[in-house]
Amino acid sequence: MSIKKSTIDGNTAAAHVAYAFSEVAAIYPITPSSSMGELADEWSAHGRKNIFGQQVDVIEMQSEGGASGAVHGALSAGSMTTTFTASQGLLLMIPNLHKIAGEMLPAVFHVSARSLAAQALSIFGDHSDVMSVRNTGWALMGAASIQETMDLGIVSHLSTLEARVPFINFFDGFRTSHEIQKVEVIDYKTIKSMLDMKFVENFRKLALNPDKPFMKVGAQNPDVYFQGRETVNKYYEKIPSIVQKYMDLLGEKIGRHYHLFDYVGAPDAEKIIIAMGSGCDTIEETVNFLCKKSKKVGAIKVRLYRPFSVEAFIKSIPSTVKKIAVLDRTKEPGSIGEPLYLDVVVALSEKNIKIIGGRYGLSSKEFTPSMVNAVFDHLDGPGFHNFTVGINDDITNHSIEIKEKIDTEAEDIKRCIFWGLGSDGTVGANKNSIKIIGDNTDMNAQGYFSYDSKKSGGITISHLRFGKSKIQSPYLIKTADFIALHNPAYIGRYDILEGIKHGGIFLLNSEWSNDEVFDHLTRDMQETIIEKKIKFYNINAIKIAKELGLRGRINTVMQAAFFKVSGILKEDEAIKLIKDSIKKSYMSKGESVVKKNWGAVDRTSAALQEIKYPESIDKIQKSFEPKKLIPDNASKFAKNIIEKIMHLKGDEIPVSHMPLDGAVPTGTIKLEKRGVAPMVPHWLSEKCIQCTMCSIVCPHSAIRPKQIEPDKLKNAPSTFKTVKSKTKNDKDLQYKIQVYIEDCTGCMNCVNICPVKALEIRPIEE
Secondary structure: OOOEEEEEEHHHHHHHHHHHHOOEEEEOOOOOOHHHHHHHHHHHHOOOOOOOOOOOEEEEOOOHHHHHHHHHHHHHOOOOEEEEEOHHHHHOOHHHHHHHHHOOOOOEEEEEEOOOOOOOOOOOOOOHHHHOOHHHOOEEEEOOOHHHHHHHHHHHHHHHHHHOOOEEEEEEOOOOOOOEEEEEEOOHHHHHHOOOHHHHHHHHOOOOOOOOOOOOOOOOOOOOHHHHHHOOHHHHHHHHHHHHHHHHHHHHHHOOOOOOEEEEEOOOOOEEEEEOOOHHHHHHHHHHHHHOOOOOEEEEEEOEEEOOOHHHHHHHOOOOOOEEEEEEOOOOOOOOOOHHHHHHHHHOOOOOOEEEEEEOOHHHOOOOHHHHHHHHHHHHOOOOOOEEOOOOOOOOOOEOOOOOOOOOOOOOOEEEEEEEEOOOOHHHHHHHHHHHHHHHOOOEEEEEEEEOOOOOOOEEEEEEEEEOOOOOOOOOOOOEEEEEEOOHHHEOOEOOOOOEEEEEEEEEEOOOOOOOHHHHOEHHHHHHHHHOOOEEEEEOHHHHHHHOOOOOOOHHHHHHHHHHHHOOOOHHHHHHHHHHHHHHHHHHHOHHHHHHHHHHHHHHHHHOEEOOOOOOHHHOOOOEOOOOOOOOOOOHHHHHHHHHHHOOOHHHOOHHHOOOOOOOOOOHHHHOOOOOOOEEEEEOOOOOOOOOHHHHHOOOOOEEEEEEOHHHHOOOOOOOOOEEOOOOOOOOOEEEEEEOOOOOOOOOHHHHHOOOOOEEEEEOOO
């Protein structure tokens, strides 16, 4: 087998496998699973073949219920069929899940597990959705990483055909679905070699066929329905051995070995944690760290959650274990324990082991090694059941204290943070950087992109790791070697330099001159730079992008600057790889676009300057004083919740400050004047024809046409320009286009739509 390593995300890993085994994919997009269906559709359109030498027939339905219904129909017709979904989408498929399992039709659904809308909507990940389909009769396979998503996806597809029981192959939404890592991509020839076509033919024989007619489903009354449900028992009892068989076969082919339950840690561990999903990697990294300190700890990673094999589970636990903490990434209000905990308790009912359950990581809440360590500490301390970790529960006091912060990452791992604005190209550039390093060096690479829910126009924070050691850290970077700020509007609003290492690198994109840029930082930032002896670089990427006709797309400039100052690759090598990447990414948009981006790379070195700053804090002469985001007379909700969220300190909000039913006061958006666009539109009154097209296309209502009565302009400042209104009126109304620059995101829709160019882009400072 030829092993190809590629830098991909979890959705791509799942789609790669689903496409291999499928003849039909019935899809309906829902975050964060959408790109799986999009990739399948794209691959089919470009003629990609599955392992049977066919293009997959991809059809987009108009609802999740429609997609699952189409899957059911295609399976009934004898076509190997898949779909991709999450959250409410999975719940809308429940009727068809019961039918597909009840009819013993083999299939695999790939689910980027996501929170369910309860007291509030959330697009982020936990296990609420997959735990809500436990009784459908589907086998549940959980992956902890991108590599596992691919590997266990293959196991799921192979197992379902032999077992005649459908599988859900799930992985954590966003944390795994959108994380990028360098992984081994298993080629279709290898995948096909593991498939016994006998089971495919058996599946074909289940299809509705006019040559061998039968009624698909009848109705059963109380006298026989119960017996009918019990007919499947033997099939479910065989699933664990079938899954292990294909895990072993996969291990023979690719060298990575899996078990229904994988144990990691000290062979004589006295306390262990049991969990599923991406949290397992964090737990394993922490366990390895603690074992080096002679701690007797361990962890069990659950792979096959349904059916739950008690025999395999008990075999995976060291005989020395006395205490177990079971971590669930879901909440079932009113239950005496979460799903995985209850299964563990039943499985070990005859063992003399203390077992407690807890919750973590709901809606992609951070789950760090320090939290894992706190769980082990909790087992030694009061050890109460039904605990939470990672939040401050000051109402029912279920949360446990994190007493010690630990850093478990390998010393050679370089950690980089990039602060950007949604749609400014920062995330795209960082994805390219990961691929450049991952695909062209022997280093491992990982990237995760922390978005706010605004997406385009919202804040993006990219977390990149590089190094020779294995990267097993599915959590945000807390200690950084390099921090880049692509949007200077964030200064004073967010703690940009939090966690930067002594001697680290800070790269700023700004329009300030090199002589004055230090004065535009807050006092805290200045003190951090001086005390930690930070290498501080400044570049005017906006100017370069504007002069080259790239508008607000500063990504190429900042990517080149990153490679120049970070030292991860040699500069000449990095520039060549960046230019190759640019050609690959932009050639479809024309040679002129490629050349503009090449020009941006070439101009970066000359424009990038290291900033000299005072040697001591006492010599700081001037600092930026950020204005208050929330007025003193604001409501408690604004002060306790909105203000902290606006400063990205929402993790600090205790349970007592949150609304019980998720209700939010109206009119709170008026408090969020972000001012995130470095360049904003300026109205040229003398050119305006009063068509109001600018206002119509503005997605954030930042441009508003006004008609004003003359007597209301008596005390207007000289800068408040108006022109005579062209509407029919007898009041001599004045007309004005009012630009609310603090609401503007700099998208330039208004400038592009204006037929007479009565709007021009200027720096927000003006």
